Amino acid sequence: MQDISVTQTRHEQHGxxxxxxxxxxxxxxxxxxxxxxxxxxxxxxxxxACVRLLPVSxxxxxxxxxxxxxxxxxxxxENKVQEAYQKWEAMADLGDLQWSVIGHLQTxxxxxxxxxxxxxxxxxxxxxxxxxxxxxxxxxxxxxxxxQVNTSGEASKYGLPPEDVAAFVKALPAFSALxxxxxxxxxxxxxxxxxxxxxxxxxxxxxxxxxxGAPAGIGLDELSMGMSGDFEIAIEEGATVVRVGQxxxxxxxxxxxxxxxxxxxx
Numbered sequence: 001m002q003d004i005s006v007t008q009t010r011h012e013q014h015g016x017x018x019x020x021x022x023x024x025x026x027x028x029x030x031x032x033x034x035x036x037x038x039x040x041x042x043x044x045x046x047x048x049a050c051v052r053l054l055p056v057s058x059x060x061x062x063x064x065x066x067x068x069x070x071x072x073x074x075x076x077x078e079n080k081v082q083e084a085y086q087k088w089e090a091m092a093d094l095g096d097l098q099w100s101v102i103g104h105l106q107t108x109x110x111x112x113x114x115x116x117x118x119x120x121x122x123x124x125x126x127x128x129x130x131x132x133x134x135x136x137x138x139x140x141x142x143x144x145x146x147x148q149v150n151t152s153g154e155a156s157k158y159g160l161p162p163e164d165v166a167a168f169v170k171a172l173p174a175f176s177a178l179x180x181x182x183x184x185x186x187x188x189x190x191x192x193x194x195x196x197x198x199x200x201x202x203x204x205x206x207x208x209x210x211x212x213g214a215p216a217g218i219g220l221d222e223l224s225m226g227m228s229g230d231f232e233i234a235i236e237e238g239a240t241v242v243r244v245g246q247x248x249x250x251x252x253x254x255x256x257x258x259x260x261x262x263x264x265x266x
Contacts, residue, residue, distance in 0.1 A: 026071035056245030079103030182222025
C-alpha cells in the first residue's frame, strides 16, 4: 500500500472542466475518472471493482445526458427532484437508464421519487422516510436509500449530526419499502486535504460502529462520499460510491448556489 497522506484535493479545477460535447468526450472523461479511481484503489490496497462511479448530470441538458448514455452511463445522479423527473419522462425511450436522487428532498416531492428513482442518497428525516415509504407502497416499488450525515459540522449542509444517526437507523425497519444500503456525506469544500479527509474518516468510523448493532435488514455496507475534487481521498478512506459530475460532464453553467444551500459546495 502506498502513502495516501500525500493525496491532494483537485478543488482548484472546480468550474474549469471543459464541456463534454461528443460521445468521444464522454468516453475520454469516463476513462480518465476510472483511471483516477483505479490509482486511488491501488494506493489504498483496494479492489477497484468495489467502487461504483455515479455520474452526476444535474443542470445538464437532455442532449448531454443522451451522449453520456451512448458512452455507457446507465445510472445518473440528479439533485433537484423536479428536474430529474422531467428528464426521466423525456428519456423514457432509454429503458435501462436509471436515476439516483442525491439532493435534499421535501416530503411533497416524495411521490415523484417513489415513481421513478432507483436510489435516494439523502435520507435525513423520519418524515421523509415515512412519506417515501407510503408512496412506494402505492407504486408497488422499493427504493435503495442512503442516510445522509453532516460530517463537516457546517450549518449550511443537510444531513443528520453524527450523534443522531444511530437512533435514526434503528427507526428505519418500520419503513419496509426502503432498502437501507449505507451512509452518504458531503465533505468540507477545502483545498486542505487533511480537513477533507477527516470528514471521510468520520463517516467510515460511524458506519463501522453502527454496523455492529444494526437492526435486521438494515444494510450499512455502502459509503457514498467523494466528488470531482476529492473522490480519490474518499476512496482511500473507504468510499464504495463516488459522485462525479464536472469531471465527466464539464463545468456547470449555473452557480452552485442554484443547487446547494449557501456555503455548501458540490
